Amino acid sequence: MSMRVGGAAVALALLVGPAHGADLTLGPRLEYGHVSRGHEFHVSGAAVAARADGRPVVAWAAQEGHANQLYLLLPDETTPRRVNPDGLGVEALHHPPRLAIAAGGGPMYVSWSSEKPKPEGTLFASDLRLSRSLDGGRTFEAPLRVNEDRPISHSFDGLAVAVDGTVLVTWIDGHEGRPDPATWLARVVDGGTRVESIRKVGDDTCVCCRVDAAVGPADSVALAWRRVFPGDIRDMVMAVSRDGGRTFGDPTLVSADRWKINACPHRGGAVGWDGRGRIYMSWYTEGTDIRPDLRFAVSTDGRRFGPARRLHTSATSIPDNARMAVDPAGRAVVVWEESTAVRRRILLRYTLDAGRTLSPIHVLSRAIKAYAPDVAFASDGSFLVAWHEEQFPALKTVVQPVRLPGAR
DSSP, rough: OOOOOOOOOEEEEEEEOSSSSTTTTOEEEEEEEESSSSOOOBBBOOOOEOTSSEEEEEEEEEEETTTTEEEEOTTSSOOOOOOOOOTTTTTTTOOOOOOEOOOTTEEEOOOOOOEOOOOTSSSSSSSEEEESSTTTTOOOOOEEESSOOOOOOOOOEEEEEEETTTTEEEEEOOOOOOOSOEEEEEEEEETTEEEEEEEEEEBBBBBSSOEEEEEESTEEEEEEEEEEEEETTTEEEEEEESSSTTTOOEEEEEEEOOOBBBSOOOOOOOEEEOSOOOEEEEEEEEETTTTOOOEEEEEESSSOOOOEEEOOOOOSEEEEEEEEEEEEOEEEEEEEEEEEEEEEEEEEEEESSSSOOOOOEOOOOOOOEEEEEEEEEOSSSOOOEEEEEETTTEEEEEEEEEEEOOOO
């Protein structure tokens, strides 16, 4: 069924959630009710970012007729604004857009893949786009094409904005013609209007396992992706730049999980920095025992990671779509989707001490079906968690502020 969003007036409800346990406080829950026909909702996962005032901005793509449109919802409005121009639809809904806001309330950026004509015999073709808003998301300029003009796929992107305003966009493509594609990064300068350089960061990338990007202190940049090793081993690696993404060191193996699978699992990882230069990673794996698992590890030097910790503890459910946010003090929040044959829930764990200890698991969602979470750190010290929640026959996009123990 198609879904109508752009011209509909809908309600944004503020519901005060109770504290979930003695050590976690939930703030006012924001709910956006999608206007739709029927009960099938074709919508991408949500992306969330925090404005300078700490309030959330949410983006997603939705199918409307034969095209996918990209929308952004501001915290003080009840109707989302369309980001993509006419005739330039979103290529697919299986990888959500990415959303970032420059420090100090600077420009807002959304990265996404647009449709592109496919040559005969080509399965996928898309351009990676960067859309910029200079008025807090009320209007967006014509999107910039980040990649070179080739009729192949450019997608599964990561997005980050450095302190100096440089926009870092990373993606996967195979224009070199190798059996497995590569991970690429573009430095976009002049306020997100000009691609200064494009460089390859790593070879043998899992073709559909999304790349993640994060910026740290002193021009540091980290990229994380799933690499294909000999024997169809697909484990997570990370590469670090100390000069703002101009050059990168060799990729580092995050954890020797030795997950062997002759397929693309569509599961990447998440990376983040704290103010002391420690790097945090969370990722999905099935390891050698073929058990669905989420893991978490921290590196103090950007080269080696400590022992991987298990985030998901249930043996009767499957974890998926893990996302992570880290604050300067070394507090990290990981959210993910837990699935059984019937139920889908949004779970959360956090660390207050740079990964030395992990909190119990907290359940954030209320509906039977909740999925595709994202999380961002806000300037007021809270974390903003976004996801979709189906309460038949309606679909809601939820944003839940979370305040950790000790936060002011």
